[in-house]
Amino acid sequence: MSYETSLAYAPSNIAFIKYMGKADQANNIPSNPSLSFTLNDLCSYVEVRKVKNMKTGVSFVKELPNINVINNAAQLYRPQLSNVEIKRFTHHIDKVKEKSLDVLESFHLGHESEGFLEIRSANTFPLGAGIASSASSFAALTLSLVYTFCSNKEKFLKVYENDLNFRNLIAQISRLGSGSSCRSFFGPWVKWVGEDVFPVKHDFPNLAHFVLLVNKDPKKVSSSQAHQLVKTSPFYQTRLLNMPEKLKQIEDYLKAGDIKNVSAVAWAEFMEMHSLFHTSNQSFSYWKPETLEVLSWIHPSVGVDQSSPIVTMDAGANIHFFIRNEMKELFKEKLQRQFNRFEILEDSTGLGAKIIC
Ligand code: DP6
Numbered sequence: 001m002s003y004e005t006s007l008a009y010a011p012s013n014i015a016f017i018k019y020m021g022k023a024d025q026a027n028n029i030p031s032n033p034s035l036s037f038t039l040n041d042l043c044s045y046v047e048v049r050k051v052k053n054m055k056t057g058v059s060f061v062k063e064l065p066n067i068n069v070i071n072n073a074a075q076l077y078r079p080q081l082s083n084v085e086i087k088r089f090t091h092h093i094d095k096v097k098e099k100s101l102d103v104l105e106s107f108h109l110g111h112e113s114e115g116f117l118e119i120r121s122a123n124t125f126p127l128g129a130g131i132a133s134s135a136s137s138f139a140a141l142t143l144s145l146v147y148t149f150c151s152n153k154e155k156f157l158k159v160y161e162n163d164l165n166f167r168n169l170i171a172q173i174s175r176l177g178s179g180s181s182c183r184s185f186f187g188p189w190v191k192w193v194g195e196d197v198f199p200v201k202h203d204f205p206n207l208a209h210f211v212l213l214v215n216k217d218p219k220k221v222s223s224s225q226a227h228q229l230v231k232t233s234p235f236y237q238t239r240l241l242n243m244p245e246k247l248k249q250i251e252d253y254l255k256a257g258d259i260k261n262v263s264a265v266a267w268a269e270f271m272e273m274h275s276l277f278h279t280s281n282q283s284f285s286y287w288k289p290e291t292l293e294v295l296s297w298i299h300p301s302v303g304v305d306q307s308s309p310i311v312t313m314d315a316g317a318n319i320h321f322f323i324r325n326e327m328k329e330l331f332k333e334k335l336q337r338q339f340n341r342f343e344i345l346e347d348s349t350g351l352g353a354k355i356i357c
Helices: 083-106 133-149 153-162 164-175 179-185 223-232 236-255 259-278 289-301 325-338
Strands: 003-017 022-024 034-051 057-060 116-123 189-193 196-199 207-213 310-312 319-324 343-347
Touching (some): 003 133, 003 179, 003 236, 003 310, 034 207, 034 343, 057 083, 083 133, 083 164, 164 179, 164 196, 179 189, 179 196, 223 259, 259 310, 289 319, 319 325
Parallel strands (some): 057 116
Antiparallel strands (some): 003 034, 034 116, 189 196, 207 319, 207 343, 310 319
16 A cells, blocks of 8 residues: 655644633634744644555544654653534544645645545643643644645645745644644744734743643633633723733844843733633633642742743633743752642744745
């Protein structure tokens, strides 16, 4: 039987200005622009094997991708997909087939989607580690599929490397599966406005990332549900009105390499998002007592000077910290000393999704 395989890597990303609320639910068009930081090692790998002489179809294989070619991953975890998740991925695969046709043809890359697809995937973080896997897994799946469907692979790699517009178009297809995944195609600082996603100018040093896992229970409210519920908060419209100013501020601070003020804006932003959760009709919260303990511990050092940590939270209970690389060891020791009962995951600055082979 003749087959060909494509393996893609995509990192997770953490937003400092959050995507929360959708203007178009079916296409994951956000109500407001967002700005994120791309991670490096917390990532997904997706391998697509196209069996050419078999009827068109798809199966999610319970095996890891071919790890021999993956060198930066110490340990890989195979996601246990529920029926709902399999349905969501299968629906996305159909979308990628349809949408990649125009993109590949407009870049004269050829499109060939016939054949049976076997999908193998892995994350470098375990399920329930408090890292949203949808961004990295949809990005890796999309990239791997588009590459699989392309008939001129050599040219694809060159265009993907050099043409940000091409990458943006693939990111747009990925967005249809999960919104935040579109930001995982670029790095380190990425802006997503409406349909478009692109890297932003900055004068920032490389940052180290830590996430303190204070709670690993499955979330009771998914981020997709949160996107709908926040619209019932009385503060939602005010947030949208203030957004252009907030975004301009953080972009200016990024350009100026001003960590102190990025730290202050990021703190205010995640607090605002969680306030929407707390004031929705029905109100809900991701916070645990441990979340508050950590937040009150770190708060005095936020927005103080150029060595301040940048702190943020996603739709979950865990807390993300970003710190200048040269202060990484010192900060880690501090975290470990204070919170030795919690697991800490560590990462660094990343540049976005790519084809491995
Ligand atoms: C809180 O991208 O997970 O992490 O488009 O429904 O898949 P869907 O939502 P998702 O939302 C992420 C929300 C967030 C903030 C952010 O990453 O910007």
